[in-house]
Amino acid sequence: MAALVDATVEQVGTLAELTDMLVGLERTISSLQAARDGVLAVGSRLALQVADEAEHPDFGDLTTRTVAAEMAAALRVSDRTVQARMTEAVWRVERFPLVWAAQGTGRISAAHARAICDAAEHLEDAADRDAYSAEMVPFAESGSPNRVSRHGRRVAERFQSRSVDERHKDAREKRSVWVKDVGDGMSQLGLLGPAALVHGAFERLTQMAQGVQEQGEAQAQAPSHEPESPEREDVDQRTVAQLRADLALDLLLTGAPAGHDTPEGLLAAIQGAVSVTVPVTTLMGHGTTPAELDGRTPIDTGTAKALAGAASGWDRILTHPITGALLAVDRYRPGSELKRHLRARDQRCRFPACGYAARDCDIDHHHDAARGGPTAVRNLGHLCRRHHVLKHHSPWVVEVLGDGAYAWTSPTGRVYLDRPQPQNTVTFVEDHALAPF
Template sequence: MNAMMTASDEQMKTLDALVEMARDTERSIDAMQAARDGVLALASRWAMTMVEQQGDADEADLMLRSVAAELAVVLRVSDRTVQRRMADAELKVERFPAVWQAQGAGRISAGHTRVIVDAGMHIDAPEARAAYSARMLEFAEDESPNRLRPIAERLAQQYQSRSMDERHQEAREKRAVWVKDHPDGMAELGVFGPAALVHGAFDRLTEMGKALTTARSAGPDTDPDAASMKDPRTLAHKRTDLALDLLLTGSPAGHDTPDGLLAAIVPVVSVTVPVFTLIGVAGVESPEAEVDGRCPIDAGTARMLAGATTGWDRVLTHPVSGGLLAVDRYRPGAHLKRHLRVRDQRCRFPGCGVPARRDDLDHTLDAAFGGPTADDNLAALCRRHHVLKHQTPWHVTQLGDGLLEWTSPTGHAYIDEPPPQNTVTFTAADADTEVGDHLADVWATARDESLAPF
């Protein structure tokens, strides 16, 4: 029986009222948090103004400490916490005023503000920050913070004064591994390193964890009764056990089968890189390469990965809108799956960010009722939202061009758009200028030379 199908009209009205109350309450909380940031930023500015009037720069830190201590006593928190909040608030209010104001008006949440500020804090020019903020607010009003993060990281790159390669080389100097102790005999091991390598390591642990039960039950000496017992560990437990096993022994010795099925699993990292970025064309503003729609990486790493792979998926996009047109490959494969996973990039339920390569490809109109196996009747759904679609009154309709309209049990409709592609776009006017001729020559070079490995 589908969940909620037996709910009465009165019960559904109650749920609808609770949803409205939750939305309004959340907006009020976000607005009040923005107001608090404004007060803390004013307190920080007051302290600095007093220092400037006295002309003693050495007193700045003491003045800030004193103001923070005064606020801390009233707020009943540590003065160090208040001073940190004052610095964060001043960063938001002074450097990203439009974002702060949007939160105060209830247009975006505190989570959206944090994502936008974190990605754009290294944009130096005020005009560039303002332009970045304006573009991000267009996305933030429709996307959840977890979906907004890769968009913010991508757009922030376009306004940076230094290249991604320069900043990556500097950031690599901060790579580290650390241990943090926790209660009850537990500890945390952290790794900070190049994104492509970290995501690759995580993917290998994930695939090994998924294959673990099958691999162990397939061994020639496995007890049939033991093999039939379900492994009680979650995927997170298996990742942890395998990671420690690999770090301590160099191989999954405590989990592997005699024929080494787990050890044979290799990591998979999906990278999208515009061809102009790949070949380093001068004079063309091209986005950075991206790992799995999550975060930008430097062009050097992207070129290394592209040169080492056995085949590429070619993603064809519209030159002006940037929309996905087609995906092809010069090697046999599941063409439709590749197309959908490139188009969707993550689960298509509003607000969900689970990568598409871990999702199910679901028929919007079930195949049993005549739904075609085609891109306009398929979408990537994580297992959680796949079950939600089939076992509750939530339902979805395809509107064309990858747009999905979800209707909730209370009758509210929510539109989910496929995320923008990581690609180069041009204005229509470019076709009638010398820029258009230059781009045509560049594209011919890219087609004839850079795609030769296919």
Template structure:
């Protein structure tokens, strides 16, 4: 049954008022948080000035601790927490004033600001930071923080003085594994390593978990009576299975404790999606970096190795001026329409959602059973959560020119979701390629 089918006009009006109030309050909160950052940045500045005045040999560390302790006592929080906030506020206010001003105006939230700043943490040139900040603030006004994070990682590469390959070589020296003890007899295991390997391992664990769940369903009949006593229905979630299988593989070298009746888990391999602009693949030094799943920039040697070993790869043709998607073809047989949609959408097309297209459903906007066409203008990717929302609530969607999606909310508000910018190079009038 569809949600909100029996709602009255008065109730819809109440929901609309609540949405407007929530939006207004959120802007006020963002402004107040920016004002607090300004005060904390002044606290950090005070500590530095006092230390410089008295020529403290600890470079203001003890003065900063003193100020943090005073503020912590007044705010009833840990002085360590306040000291961390002092440093973060100083970075935002003094290194990223454009971002701070936008948050103060309420046009972006603290989460948006954090996503923009985190991506440019090592950008040392002030002019480059300002140019980057202006571009990202404009983009962030209409997008969720998780989508801002993906684009920020791409944009900031255009302002980095050192290439991604050089920085990746340095960063690899920090690869490590660690353990953090948690309450109730639990602990967490962390791994820092090359993004392509980490994402590939996670994809393999997810696929293995799906295979176990599928095998479990096949071992029971529609009435949920167990057919095979050795394989009862598995009630674990995907997260549970990923964790259990990961530990099984690490401890034994193979998923022997979780394998399916046909021993299919060992044959499962990890998959990642890599986008490499053609200029970069050709070795042009000014080409934009390759990207993993449209989110994480990766070094060129890794991207080339993956491209060379792939059994097939899609060629994405984009407009040389706008960067918009024109067509997708492939050098090996495959499902052309599905490839086109994955290249265009990149992720779930509901507002603010960042779930990858490869983990989402392809949906007919106008039901195929009612005459809806099976083409790119009537198809799009929705994750399972938002797929259900589209079909079982008053939310409505219309696809417009350029792949834009116009979503109409139950209160009649219209929100636009634009396709993610293609990872490509565009050309200006002076014929200088400009990576997005």
């Protein structure tokens, strides 16, 4: 049976119309994305212009943060995200104007534009970038982004004035590790590093995983002393991919950092710490509300119980059984109760849309302690260092409304409310229905 062989002329015509419509929509979207880059680039230029005219010593860093925060609060996203978009937009608009213009007219998509620009990231001469762009844009009009990326790297090499060794030295400065939550109690751990080391680490994990599998197969094929015994259930059934992940986490959590440790072995002694919120009904096995990691990532009940059982001391967060509001925090082993209460209440930085965990933030006095502000729950809250600086050194103003709610007023006069994240708890509603006689 061949696809669409039985389609009528009208149906084939409809398909053609839908395809044309989709192409038109994609071109419109690409044009709007280019326009958005233009707006973000102008916003960045505005910040730098203000800083330049006022001769700011930080060369516009704080002003750019303030502008990004204004835009981000209106969009209800993180200002770090907006500032990163601003930086990328300036880079694309100013360094590759021909590519940006082609995207703006719908000739190429945002994915094609990104592939062209990324391949020529290290071209320093403006004339070389323009010549490269003029060659790549027509190619991108008839090729997919992955083909554009491969071809772009080859074309860019013709314009490179610096050797691969020099460029790699700069690229190494960008090495990093990051975490991305993907749901269902799972997260991704990303790593950017030198290709030889990353591929070497991956190959080592592969060989170790295959070694585990070979050992399991040997055990399964070994003769049994019990002829009538059922099929062995202790044989490792994990795939190579699963074994790679398990081995990598095992090495990261328990291995010593060879070549990087201190003479006293302090780095090897460091253990990872996470904050887990577990409703007591979940621990008892009667609840359906999942435990949460750092107030945002659900984790499975088994892991939550294991962490709670192994903890030498942990905070108990008391919540209202009807409203779920935070009532108090205590600890089986006494400590700094005020800090624990604030951390449990706020869970994250209290600037709108910021997701920094409270444990990584500063505790800020709303009313300055030096001016008589009390060190009390009503006058304290968590702000990450970025937004702590923004509060004290920019036109952003915060007002405490009570019950942990903040009202942030932006430089343009817009007001954004930020309330504490709801507690991960179970609430009960009284059933007023009368039982039948």
